[in-house]
Amino acid sequence: MYFSTMFLFSKVYEKWTWERISRHVLYWCSWWGFYALVNTNSYSDGSYADWLLVELFVLPVKLTITYFVIYYLLPRFSEKRRYFLLLFLTLTLCFLGAMVLRIMEICSLHSWLLLSGELSCAWGKAPFFVYKMVYKALDLLFVVSLVAIIKFIQQQIAYERKTKNLLTQKLETELQFLKHQLQPHFLFNTLNNLYGLILTKNDKAGDMVVKLSEIMSYMLYGSNETLVPIEDELANLENYIALEKIRYGDELQVDYEVIGETKDKKIPPLVLISFVENAFKHGPSSNLETSWIRISAEVSTQRFLFVVENSLSIARPERERNNSQVNSGIGLNNVRKRLDLIYGSDYGLQITQGETYVIELSINYR
DSSP states (O other): OHHHHHHHHSSOOSSOOHHHHHHHHHHHHHHHHHHHHHHHHHOSSSOHHHHHHHHHHHHHHHHHHHHHIIIIIHHHHHHTTOHHHHHHHHHHHHHHHHHHHHHHHHTTTTGGGOOSSOSOOHHHHSOOOHHHHHHHHHHHHHHHHHHHHHHHHHHHHHHHHHHHHHHHHHHHHHHHHHHHTSHHHHHHHHHHHHHHHHHTTOTTHHHHHHHHHHHHHIIIIISOSSSEEHHHHHHHHHHHHHHHHHHHGGGSEEEEEEESOOTTOEEOTTSHHHHHHHHHHHSOOSOGGGOEEEEEEEEOSSEEEEEEEEEOOSSSOHHHHHHHTTTOOHHHHHHHHHHHHHHTTSEEEEEEESSEEEEEEEEEOO
């Protein structure tokens, strides 16, 4: 009976469909046949068919108590974690049900079924003993508790699913917020650079518009997923580097390389550009000939490694030079939050500052 109960109640339904009704009918028919079989083997009087008729009149009591507990008491008291009161009320209902069953026996309400005379009215002639009440109450408690436990498990599963969905929605909302928080700062700097080129009538302004258009398209349409192909993210990064090269010219040394096969690999969108933007913001000094930026992406089967290293301005005071890039605003903090939400402990982000400033991101593929 236990395994049949687990099978019938393993699926959670929102509405009373025909499938759900048929499962309930099958479950109670199993109990009906089971108790008739037990009584046939326990008592010498009566056949299996006789006891089926007897249990048919007992079944409504079990149905009433069981459904009252699992659909009325359990949802109200388990939600408030008032388990002792729930147990007390369930025990009370079981004893009341046992009393009803004993009254039915004593009054011989089912004796009209005994047409053959082979089944004695032992129930009707038995005295109203306490142990009879306890036995029947425990019997009812067994039937009710088995269904109530499974119903309680179903409630916990449904609650966990709801909690998980809410958490997922919260994470997605926060990820979108953190991702789009990076865009205004980038656009502000790029538009300022474009404005400067237009004022000086630089021919590279047209190239900047094209690159900016591609970056905007990626930001608006290509980065809406939690993870995007690495080649798309690197292509967007190359456009950004090209924009910055237009801004600084050939005087600033920028080395960029990609090692490994990027196909079928994914990472969060608009993460890499934050590190590179940070390098361009703080790396180039007033003397561009002594400034440099190195960017490398290494793609392997199990890991993605991204390293950005930039020189530090010698002209700045040492204390300012040591703290300026570390405390560079909300950009890197937002990236770290996004990576925490997506990867948990499956990534590493190391930032070191000495003679140079180095950001090393390591992501283990899921």
